[in-house]
Amino acid sequence: MITDEKMKHAYYKALLERNTAFDGIFFAGITTTGVFCHATCPARKPKYEHCIFYDTAEEALLSGFRPCKRCKPLSYPRSIPETVQKMVELVEAEPEKRWSDRDFSELGIHSATARRQFKKVYGMTFVQFARARRMGIAMKTIKNGEKIIDTQLDAGYDSSSGFHDAFTKIMGRKPKQSKELKVLSADWIDTELGPMMSVADDDYLYLLEFVDRRGLEREIERLRNRLNAQIIPGKTKISEQIKAELQQYFAQSLKAFKTPFILMGSDFQKSVWQQLLMIERGETTSYKELGTKLERPNASRAIGNANGANQLAIIVPCHRVIQTNGGLGGYAGGLDRKQWLLNHEKNYLKKN
Known part of the structure; x- marks a missing residue:
């Protein structure tokens, strides 16, 4: 999502003028109709306050907008x-x-x-x-x-x-379908690295992930099945706490995450995640080093899989695990994000 006001105004001007030079450069989500368009859409133009601008069509789709049937933004160029x-x-x-x-x-x-x-x-x-x-x-x-x-x-x-x-x-299912059903609340968090979603109740955080993460649906499904839960839109004191702490993290003013959370996984996965929590901000470790600490020196692949199953992005810092040769390795949120987080945390130390 575009947040720079100067750029947003430039894109809105291009939308009003149907400027062909901007086709494919941005996509405009129209909140009053629920569709997204490209710059030369022939439809009646919305007010500025009803527009949300995106760099990619995928971002617009993930934000819930559907392709406009008039300008067909997905067909450009x-x-x-x-x-x-x-x-x-x-x-x-x-x-x-x-x-x-x-x-x-x-x-x-x-x-x-x-x-x-x-x-x-x-x-x-x-x-x-x-x-x-x-x-x-x-x-x-x-x-x-x-x-x-x-x-x-x-x-x-x-x-x-x-x-x-x-x-x-x-x-998940609607609450009225089962008296034993646990209800969790999901909230949207805008960050410098893209939107994230939290899932929490009034006591604990269960999931924190980037909305565009591959496999997010399966994470949600596993969480629902483990807890016999349905997830509904809403805010809790825990979701508000993690939102505030993330804002501080990105502003480089957070000393430590204090939001209470629950780790949902196998005993081995939990042992890996506990080791991740011990990696200091600004530092990294390798899959091999983690294996040594866990007394599983040949378990690099299993450790990598456990990292990939982490449901608490940034809090449980799987982004701090790299390859022995210094390569980034994998990251479910994308390697660009992983590098950004590592750089951010190194600068964090210099600032503090």
Whole structure:
């Protein structure tokens, strides 16, 4: 999301003037209609305060906006092959669906060809697109705290049953379906590295992740199953605490995270995460060194998998684990974020 006021005004001016030089440079989410457009959209122009600007279409999708049917922002700057157009229509018809190779075969589409064509046109894979559209439904509700019916209409559904199918497949069953069901609250947190989502109750934080993290849906699913929980949009004293602490962290004024949290995983995963919590800010360790400390010197791969299963980004600092040769290794939030966090924490030490 674009936050620089000067840039936002420049983009809004381009939107009003339908300036072709800005097509593909930004995407404008229109809060009153729930769609996003590119600069030359012929539709009636919204007020400035109703526009949110994004660098990429994926960001707009994850924020819950759907592609405008008039300007078709996802088609810029290329025409769309028939196969790709068909795939987009299928996602819009059933955005809650998780696609597999079998689904492509049943449609008479070769999955590899479809993926290649889709990425060529949109700069993201079909799986990324479908996931972003799917997660956007849930994220829009979490971000804005809107009434269910309003979100349903903005998401493009004609009936409440369609919306509930999409939302509850990610966030769980409705509370009235089980007296034993635990209810957790999900909140949206804007950060310098992109939006994050927290999941908490009034006592503990259970999940803190970047909204665009690959595998986030499965993390949510595992959490729901372990706790027999449903996740609803909302704020708690814990979600407010972690939001405030993250603001301090990015401002380099936080001494330590004090938000109470619960680690949800196997005994081995928990042992890895406990070691991560001992790595001082501004320092790094290697997968091999972690294995030695855990008395599992040959468990680098397992340790890497445990890092990938970490559900508390930044708090449990898996970004501080690098390869023995100094390479970054992996990071579920993306290597650019990992490098940024490491640089941020080194500067943190210099400042403090």
